[in-house]
Amino acid sequence: GAVVSQHPSWVICKSGTSVKIECRSLDFQATTMFWYRQFPKQSLMLMATSNEGSKATYEQGVEKDKFLINHASLTLSTLTVTSAHPEDSSFYICSAVGSPLSQPQHFGDGTRLSIL
Amino acid sequence: GENVEQHPSTLSVQEGDSAVIKCTYSDSASNYFPWYKQELGKRPQLIIDIRSNVGEKKDQRIAVTLNKTAKHFSLHITETQPEDSAVYFCAANGVDTDKLIFGTGTRLQVFP
Numbered sequence: 001g002a003v004v005s006q007h008p009s010w011v012i013c014k015s016g017t018s019v020k021i022e023c024r025s026l027d028f029q030a031t032t033m034f035w036y037r038q039f040p041k042q043s044l045m046l047m048a049t050s051n052e053g054s055k056a057t058y059e060q061g062v063e064k065d066k067f068l069i070n071h072a073s074l075t076l077s078t079l080t081v082t083s084a085h086p087e088d089s090s091f092y093i094c095s096a097v098g099s100p101l102s103q104p105q106h107f108g109d110g111t112r113l114s115i116l
Numbered sequence: 117g118e119n120v121e122q123h124p125s126t127l128s129v130q131e132g133d134s135a136v137i138k139c140t141y142s143d144s145a146s147n148y149f150p151w152y153k154q155e156l157g158k159r160p161q162l163i164i165d166i167r168s169n170v171g172e173k174k175d176q177r178i179a180v181t182l183n184k185t186a187k188h189f190s191l192h193i194t195e196t197q198p199e200d201s202a203v204y205f206c207a208a209n210g211v212d213t214d215k216l217i218f219g220t221g222t223r224l225q226v227f228p
Contacts, residue, residue, distance in 0.1 A: 046217070091157075104150055105150075108159060109158070110158070
């Protein structure tokens with residue numbers, strides 16, 4: 001149980017393109033989803049916390065208008081990287097928890113984004 | 117802000133030896149401490165976690181200890197095997213939230 005699916009797994013696109021990444025909880029309802037970014041050989045950096053039906057909470061230094069997060073249902077959250085540039089190239093990973101203040105977090109497989 | 121420090125950054129051991137990774141957290145209100153194993157290009161996988169109401173937890177070859185007074189927690193892997201080679205991350209939760217703050221990671225290499 002507690003499976004999180006993330007799509008796509010790999011994206012290569014031109015600079016200026018907007019890219020949408022989906023995160024789905026397949027067998028549980030996720031009240032909260034998290035979006036992380038991981039650069040090569042570095043740790044997971046939390047970008048934002050997404051709660052169903054409300055605006056996402058962004059970590060300090062993360063541009064809200066650059067990284068649009070939508071959590072429209074209890075099983076789906078999306079991250080849209082708008083007008084992507086080469087410096088946005090990274091590994092983006094989502095995770096989810098089934099109820100507030102519950103752990104552990106269940107991670108998706110991640111999306112490798114490469115901007116040319 | 118909340119911070120989690122992790123040491124060492126790299127660790128090389130011979131197969132069969134033990135490996136220990138240590139983390140320190142800054143927020144005394146943190147009460148959940150997971151450890152994740154991440155292989156190259158893959159998702160982090162939870163290997164063990166501990167909550168603040170216990171001082172030690174063990175699962176076969178893996179154990180975690182927690183010292184709340186010192187705000188330290190450690191991962192112990194015994195009888196290491198080559199397949200234990202990966203990057204290991206510790207984490208601590210934020211106060212009254214589900215969010216996790218991750219350590220900087222430890223690259224463990226187990227040589228046959």
